[in-house]
Amino acid sequence: MIEIKNLHKSYKMGSNSLHVLKGINFSVEEGELVAIMGSSGSGKSTLLNILGMLDELDEGSYTLDGVPIKNLNETKAAQYRNKFLGFIFQSFNLINYKNAMENVALPLYYQKVGRKERQEKALRYLEQVGLKEWATHLPSELSGGQKQRVAIARAMAAEPKVLLADEPTGALDSKTSYEVMDLIQKINDAGNTILVVTHEPDIADMCKRIVHLKDGVIVEDKKVEQVRASQYV
């Protein structure tokens, strides 16, 4: 599903250049649930941004579902994001003047899905994350965990090939974190490919594979026995 070869990325900070990713080789199969771990500054968020086409790579190659991702202009990148990727952010990134259902329906608007169908689909995904009754509530009326579940429903609504989650539990307490991870595990059980960036070992343990990043290189890449989040809920 994802194939990365010899990926380099550096940022210019004034006259200095900061080499963040120093040759990453990495691939993800369909249906995997991968945790990308590392301390802050290890390059894990940069890697996720490149995977999410939010940032461009300097060197190397990136293939997503057989499509080479390079030299994309904003329009093309937007199309690919809409078609291939679903995002889950640490800070949820819901649009605050739209209610839960409208937020979930938004990626479908950009897929040119009709209004009625959009709303039906959005309600179906909200039901999947257990928030159907909250459909007409604004984000400000939802708790952190609920917001993240709306965000997950939104990421799912576009039916993407890969879900990218950047510290999805970073702003949540541990109980809510486990609920969210339980949801992510269930989505993965249904066959979806998910990448989770985290620095919390217990969250990483709930994935099926852990990739350890340190100073811009992969130091460890291992399959693990998945810890089910449901036992903590």
Place this chain on the structure above:
Amino acid sequence: MFDIERWQEIFDTISKNKLRTFLTGLSVASGIFILVILLGFGQGMQNGIAQEFEGDAATSIWVWTQTTQKEYKGLNPGRQIQFRNEDYTTIVDKMDLNIDGKSKFYRPRGITATYGNDVLFYQVLGTTPEVQFIENEYIVSGRFLNNADEEQVRKVAIISAKIKREAFKNVENPVGEIIRISNIPFTIVGIYKERGNDQEEDRIFIPIKTAQMVFNGADKLDNLSFTLPAAENFDAAVAESVAFKSEVETFLKQKHSIAPDDQGGVGIYSPMEEAKRYYSLITNIKLFFWFVGVCTIIAGVVGVSNIMLIVVKERTKEIGIRKALGAKPWSIIGMILHESIFVTAISGFTGLILSMGLLEIIGPNIEVDYIVNPSVNFNIALATVFLLVIAGAIAGFFPAWRAATIHTIDALRDD
């Protein structure tokens, strides 16, 4: 433009950001409102001036006698000039001038007009029948002076509606009544009224020949008046008035031995020239109103631009989210411009309708000198609305473009 989904998305955004929308709309609507009201009053002033000059036949020239102010050919200054019948006939018949209407006046001195025991404190003026066309008078009862009165030296008089109102309160129809002028009986044969105002209705007219013969006038004249044929346009009329004026003035000054540069001696006046002065004043006032109006519009544009800038800044994160979800840059720019054009257009038209409605309602009821029926050219008003909408769109485009093209990741980080 006709994408119903886009419209729904915009209505959603507008209805959920009411204050922002209201402020944008207010600055646009008030700009248009002020401009239209200003333009309306500019037009109202022009209408008012035009009406003030409607009274006397527009291309008329008035000539009267004065005392000289300069010594000339051995004659002392302070000499009273007296026109003669000959002056009038020379101007009318001998000079090659293009005259439409003409009239002469003789004002008998030292006379008193009475009706019964009442003294009539009005001016008695000998004149010719043509005066009614020159001064835009019309008959409300009886008839005006005619040529037979003149030829037969009849003792008849014409009074004004104002005199009837003031001095003949108890008489139902003064026509046929006898008034006495220095104890000589004159029969009233008609009542006239003047278009425009009644300030000039203080005169009793009698035939000029009667006036000259009965009151020792010999062939003396006091005033001459002429009208010129209608010219093609205003400027031509002014030019003709000026040319006519100077010819008549030169002739009369020569005839009566008045220094060519003497301010006195002969008085001559053309309302046309006066009108021109007022019209150029009005042009300046209108220019000023335009200037103020355009400044208001510019202030409106700046206001709209500012709001658009803030709107886009405020929405940077939202734009980032939309882009992460697959919005293309142009769909973001389109959305922002669509919203801004919609809001400015609606509020622009609201301001237009309100201000035009106000002019429509209060316009005809305004009763102030020099302001008549303020109104505005609808096309001009419409054009300013479009100008404002386009300016708002251009002002919104650049921040929208910037926001749509910055990296999604940077937009998402914006708080």
